[in-house]
Amino acid sequence: MSESSVNVLILNGKGAGNEDLRQAVTALRQDGVTLHVRVTWEQGDAGRYVDEAVALGADTVIAGGGDGTINEVATALYHVPAAQRPALGIVPLGTANDFATACAIPDTMENALQLAVKGHAYTIDLVKVNQDRFFINMATGGFGTRITTETPERLKSALGGVSYLLHGLMRMDTLKADHCVITGPDFRWEGDALVIGIGNGKQAGGGQALCPEALINDRLLQLRLFTSEELVPAFLRSMLSGEENQNVISATLPWLEIDAPHEMTFNLDGEPLSDTHFRIDVLPEAIACRLPPNCPLLG
Numbered sequence: 001m002s003e004s005s006v007n008v009l010i011l012n013g014k015g016a017g018n019e020d021l022r023q024a025v026t027a028l029r030q031d032g033v034t035l036h037v038r039v040t041w042e043q044g045d046a047g048r049y050v051d052e053a054v055a056l057g058a059d060t061v062i063a064g065g066g067d068g069t070i071n072e073v074a075t076a077l078y079h080v081p082a083a084q085r086p087a088l089g090i091v092p093l094g095t096a097n098d099f100a101t102a103c104a105i106p107d108t109m110e111n112a113l114q115l116a117v118k119g120h121a122y123t124i125d126l127v128k129v130n131q132d133r134f135f136i137n138m139a140t141g142g143f144g145t146r147i148t149t150e151t152p153e154r155l156k157s158a159l160g161g162v163s164y165l166l167h168g169l170m171r172m173d174t175l176k177a178d179h180c181v182i183t184g185p186d187f188r189w190e191g192d193a194l195v196i197g198i199g200n201g202k203q204a205g206g207g208q209a210l211c212p213e214a215l216i217n218d219r220l221l222q223l224r225l226f227t228s229e230e231l232v233p234a235f236l237r238s239m240l241s242g243e244e245n246q247n248v249i250s251a252t253l254p255w256l257e258i259d260a261p262h263e264m265t266f267n268l269d270g271e272p273l274s275d276t277h278f279r280i281d282v283l284p285e286a287i288a289c290r291l292p293p294n295c296p297l298l299g
């Protein structure tokens, strides 16, 4: 990056009070880096700030927040014409921060912001769901969905990522499998799925490695299905230990479709989408993202 690079940090309002971030921003500005900061209040703000960043000629737009904030910024960047498209930077300030953690983004504000501004920009895939939804990290359906949509906001800020799991365990009595048909190139499966993970990245739900083989630059998705033919505790044990068993189905696909007789909810980077039909397509080399050279999600 040159001294004259223009950077825009889009900060989720939930993280706006972070003192370490304020110091990191001040330090970079003192080094001569141009860094504008915008704070979101609600859904849609991040997308508008990306448009403003493009008008400013930004080299990098930094998502300061969790997976949902990264999702909004990445989606908006994808819609910018390639010639003007800034790179994505990431400063983890969410609850679970699954994408940032899996990417090995530094967890101190200072180091994360340095990487976001000066790191190498790698081309990565995004994933499109139905007409106009996207994800950068993971889509989860079934049990995992209930965990993330039903974890109360206060529990989230008190316990961080662990709250997803705890809350999920407390709700075991409500656990119900989703019947669905999943098709893709040379792939068809029909049955009751407890958890469906579709990974561009590897982990969701606060550190659960649902799609351990997924890479963000391989033009493919890893589908992992946890079927309900076994008792729940055994299922949980295998999910937590990462052990394989015959009730876990795995496939690597460039696209897939999911059909259910009743409405199903998928979480796309933690934000819900309900429908009876899902068409999911990888968008190869959709955006560029500043990542550490040892990023475990790069192939």
Ligand SMILES: Nc1ncnc2c1ncn2[C@@H]1O[C@H](COP(=O)(O)OP(=O)(O)OP(=O)(O)O)[C@@H](O)[C@H]1O
Binding pocket: 012, 013, 014, 040, 041, 042, 043, 044, 065, 066, 067, 068, 069, 070, 093, 094, 095, 096, 097, 098, 156, 269, 270, 271
């Ligand atoms: N000022 C704000 N206060 C509360 N919510 C906000 C604010 N600004 C944006 N949002 C909403 O926050 C959600 C995204 O949150 P994000 O995913 O970044 O954090 P998180 O859910 O706490 O972290 P993670 O997804 O990593 O667990 C979006 O739905 C967005 O509309």
Ligand SMILES: [Mg+2]
Binding pocket: 066, 067, 068, 069, 094, 269, 270, 271
């Ligand atoms: Mg979120």
